[in-house]
Amino acid sequence: MEPTKSGQRVDLEPLRRVLEERFRPRDYREAQELVVGACQEAQRLFGWVPPEAAQLIAEHLGVTTNRIYGLLTFYADFRTEPPGRHFLWICHGAACYVAGAGRLVEFLQERYGITGQGTTPDGALTVHVFNGCLGVCDLAPFAQLDHHEYVGRLNLERLQALIAELQGEAQTEAADGSTE
Amino acid sequence: MGRLSDRAAFEQYAAQAEQRWETLWSGDRWVISVGISECSIAKGALETYRHLELLLSDGHIPAVLRRVGCAGWCFAEPFVEIKLPGQPPIVYGWVTTDRVPDLLDALRRGELRPEWALGVRAGESWQGIPALRDHPFLRSQRRLLLEQAGIIDPESIDDYIATGGYRAFLKALFEMTPEEVVNEVKTSNLRGRGGAGFPTGIKWESGRRTPAWPKYVVVNSHEGEPNVFKDRRLLETNPHLVLEGLLIGCYALETPHGYNYIGGEHALALRRFQKAVEQAYELGLLGDNILGSGFSCHVRVRTGGGAYICGEGSALMYAIMGQRGQPRTKPPRSVEEGLWKRPTVLNNTETFASIPAIIRNGGSWYAALGTKESTGTKLVTMQGPVRYLGVAEIELGMPMRQLIFEVFGGLRDGYRFKGVQTGGVSAGPLREEELDVPVDFDALTPLGAMLGSGGFVVFDDTVCAVDFARYLVAFSRYESCGKCTPCRLGTPALVEILDRIRHGFGRPEDLDVIQYASKHIIDLSLCGLGQVAPMPLLGMLERFREEFIEHITERRCRAGVCPMTAAAPIAS
Structure with a gap:
């Protein structure tokens, strides 16, 4: 299912x-x-975890919504805002650091103002700098796209190319959507 | 397949499984095993598997295609093991999908392609292919936990049983009292594999002594450090081994409540362990009245949401209880008041995985491995530009130099060794001249280094000591749970000072401020993770002090990593 946009109605039925x-x-x-x-x-x-979903979980399990948000804001993996069309985990483990991931993280900060976690202004891509190890150190510096595609041996050029590709894809999709 | 009702039924089932295992390996069909784990999937192991499936589907080659777990040799993935009838199994490395047709064709023609082979699973070399165990990566390893890694299918309980699995649990259950189990673990002198190195047997004994009910046994598979990935590989490659250890732990504590807390990002490890639990339930190795013994055990799997702090014992228990994973002051220790305020024994994944061998072979057998105070084997991961990247299992006490330059093959061409960071983010590095220190729980400590959970990072001279120290402290800053002030405010202060030095605005007195601020964080933080947060920085400062001074006085970064925007006045 497509990630829902903020403010849109969320279909809670599957949950x-x-x-x-x-x-x-x-x-x-x-x-x-x-x-x-x-x-x-x-x-x-x-x-992401929309407020309606948090409410539903709270009611279903008999805990307060407060409690749910306490957890959502504590754990790094949860999002309380809708992500971009694509999601990129950049591994910031020690192996990736030694192989130069620091430069990639700096680039994201300089170019998009993303520290830790954030979305590019066009909404094409959410980047999450993963503070830990994704365990694929042989391919360091390493990233995981949309939780299933693996991108290894990254450098600045490859990362820029990847982001450009994803942004281009997002534009095409948006254009297709408007002609329908 | 129904639940097995008693020990005899299990023995019968096991005999059948062994029979099938025997037939598989002695049959007249090819046996092709593809290693599938998180790291090999990233390198295309699934494509290799599907390609093999496609090529075998025409039936020209009578073959069994199997899926096995990670075998530790990340550097050679994707790997495929092929056994032709009447020949020993040969392990091929780097079998990406484009090599698959070539390899199969060659083997059908009787060519063995020794240039792609990692080794042959046999006592000695065969047809010009060296024995796998003589491979430099494996030669000095001692594999207990990884013994079946890459051989059995992690998603098959039958494979595990056929290779001797669950016998230790049965031995404990039917031939030993819980006290005897604890004594055996005490004799083995097994120490916690998560980092602190507390003797497991003593922890279990204090758990038994606390007179409250119910009790809980928890596996800590959180593994959130930025340079360790051994637990998830273990769960991916042999989940039943961990489960068997947990079962024995529950029996020793006489409790039906077992938990495994797995980091949410370890998706495959989580799935495989869950599957192992389901299979054990189906077979009657979990549930009520296991094999008619009267002992019941239920295992629940819980996941985290990405917070390093949840690897700390008390934080992990709060996390399981659905609260923010923040540690609390001790005492009471968790063996007295843990999960739901009840006695809780918490051990690392690897600790539990070591238990079955101890029960099977006896505590004194295990105590003879390793050194006197650090017994047994340890999974270690080495990261950085080393030749044989992966997970190794060594007897404790191996010199660090041998570990880096023999087991992990030394540095790749074009890299010069500068140091090795030890103990995750909890200790300092070692320099070249200190590498003769044995890798065990105690020998590293006087050097400001640490075995920790066995994650080491080799770095070369393209890495700046100041920048690396900043990276390690920044990790702790980001992961600080915010409960106590020394860690919450102290680590950002350290990062700020380091940033100043990196940009060329460092002052000579900064080095004293670092020492001073670190002392407060170490002395006053609430939990173990806060107390060690400045350690990597202090270690770097001690080992590479000249680099820090260079940054400050000469505004020069010899590795060329730091931004050094200096020259401009600070006020801008």
Whole structure:
């Protein structure tokens, strides 16, 4: 499903189904243990955790919305705003650092003002500098696109080319959309 | 396949599994195994697998295509192991999809393509292909946890059982009392593999002694450090081994509540472990009244959302309980008050994975491995420009020099060794002249280095010590959970000073300020992670002080990494 834009209506039905199927706590303790997992499901479905989804999870598991937002803002992986069309994880582990990932991170900061996490102004790409190790050190500096495509041995030129490609793709998609 | 009702039923099931395993390897069909793990997928292992599937689908080659886990040799991925009838299995490295047709054709013609072979799984070399165990990467390793890595299918409980799996659990369950299990672990002198090195047996014993109920046993598979990836490889390649260790742990604590907390970003490790749990339930190795013994055990898998701090024991428990993963003051220790305020034994993934071998072979057998105070084997990862990148398993006590230059093959051509960062982000580096120190829990500490969870980073002279120190401290700054002030405010202060030095605005007294501020962070932080946050900086400062001084007095970065915008007045 396409990630929803902020302000648009969110179809909660798929999330409700998942919650009812797989998130059935037997007691209040288990309910609390399941909160993070439920938020991860929401993010998998929507690309982020919209306020409506947080509300639904809170009601389903019998915790407060406050509690949900406490977790969403604590953990780096969660997004409380819709991401761009593509999502890029740039590994900032030590192996990637030694191989020059620092330069890539600086570039993102200088060119797009992205520190840690952010979206390019045209909404084509959300970049998340992954503070940890993605475990593919042989291909350092390394990035993962849309959680399934792997881009290894990055340098500044390759990263710029990749971003340009994704932005171009996004423009074409937008143009296609407007002619329909 | 239903639940097995007693030990005899298990033995029968195991005998069948062994039979099938035997037939597979002695049959008249080719056995082709492709290593599929996160790192090999990134290099196209799935494409290799699909290509093989396509080429084999015409039936010209009678073959069994299998999927196996990571075998540690990341540098040679994607790898494929091929066994022709009547020949020993040959492991081929770098089999990208374009090489697949070539390789199959050559093998059909009887050519072995030794130039692509990593080695042959046999006692000695065969037809000009050297034995795999003589490969420089493997020669000095001692593999217990990785023994079956790359051989069994991680998603098959039958493979695990056929190669001796779950026998240690059965031995504990039917032949030993929980006290005997704990004693065996104490005899082995196994120390926690997560970094602190606390003796596991003593932790289990204190868990047993605390008279509250229920108790919990938790596996810490969070692994959020920026330079370690051994736990997820272990879970990807042999999830049942960890599960068996956890089961034995639950039995020792006489509790039915087991948990595994896995970092949310380790998707494949998570999926494979979950699958292992499902298979164990189906077979009756998990659940109520396991094999009619009266012992019950339930394992729940929980995931995190990307916060380094959740690797800290108490933070991890809060994270499981669905709260923000922030540590708390100790005592009470978690063996007294942990998960849901009940006694909780928490150990690293690798610690649990070491348990089955200890139960099977006895604690004193294990204690004979490694050194006197640091027994057994340890998974280590080495990153940076080394030749054989990957996960290795060594006996503790191996000199660092041998580890870097023999097991991991030394630096690739064109790189000059400058230092090796140890202990993740929790300790300092070592220089070339200090490399003769043995890799174990105690020997590294006096040098300001640390074994930690076994993640080492080799760096060369294109890496600036100041910039590297900034990177390591900036990691701690970003990951500071914000609960206590010394860490929350201290680490940004350190980063600020380092940035000043990097840009050429450093002052000689900055080095004293670093020492002074670090002391406060170390002394006053709440949790272990805060207490060690300045360690990498202090280590770098001690080992490469001349570089820091160069940055400050000469405004020069010899590696050419730091921005050095200096010259301009600070006020701008």
